[in-house]
Amino acid sequence: MAHLLAREGRGLACSGLVLVDTVYISPARLLGSGVNSNYKIVAPTMPADMPPGTRDEILASLVRANVLCSSWQPPLWDNCKMPSAVLLRAMDSIPQAAPPGSDDTSSGTEEADGNMSKCRLDALRDLDDLGWDETQPGLVRSVVHTPGHHYALFADENISSTTESLKQALRQLEGGNL
Numbered sequence: 133m134a135h136l137l138a139r140e141g142r143g144l145a146c147s148g149l150v151l152v153d154t155v156y157i158s159p160a161r162l163l164g165s166g167v168n169s170n171y172k173i174v175a176p177t178m179p180a181d182m183p184p185g186t187r188d189e190i191l192a193s194l195v196r197a198n199v200l201c202s203s204w205q206p207p208l209w210d211n212c213k214m215p216s217a218v219l220l221r222a223m224d225s226i227p228q229a230a231p232p233g234s235d236d237t238s239s240g241t242e243e244a245d246g247n248m249s250k251c252r253l254d255a256l257r258d259l260d261d262l263g264w265d266e267t268q269p270g271l272v273r274s275v276v277h278t279p280g281h282h283y284a285l286f287a288d289e290n291i292s293s294t295t296e297s298l299k300q301a302l303r304q305l306e307g308g309n310l
Contacts, residue, residue: 138212148305149217150298151272153282155253156263157201176226176251176283198252206267216273216310218301219261220294224281226251253282273310276301 134146176194178187228250256263261272278297280290304310 134215135207135209135212138209138215146215148215149271150301150305151217151219151264152298153220153222153253153285154262154264155256156206156267157252157255158263158266176253177228214268214271216305217264217271218274218276218304218310219264219272220285220297220301221260221262221275221277222282222285223277223279224284225254225257226281226283251282274301274304276304 134149137144137146178190182190259265260275264272276297278285278290279293280287284290285294
């Protein structure tokens, strides 16, 4: 949207973006190359008491989102001004289901072949900007770390800290000190 506004004008402009734990996984990484190529991407753990129909709908939505994201091409900002962005970044990895016979729900589990399994949204968790500098250098001007994992940022236990982090990100954009 920011690129459309910048390109087509019409009197509107994007003054800045807040990316809420938004990961950019380049096409090369989708194909298994890059720093995390030894990770198998798995679906996130869902509550055991979730109705099967809801679970199926969520998994279908995740598949659709994956298809959309894998074909998305970042915009070229040739003749327009790229807005500043602040990344609101989850501090924790998404818990994974424990291996059979274990009570451990960690951020990844080692497979028999030595590879790690982790949720796709955590594939670049080791990069502070979650992969954006690879494709859009300079887009993410600041990173605000906030407690919780991707799916828990707006959970009751994190909503206050997420709200404060969002306010901090907006103050940075409004102040123009990026």
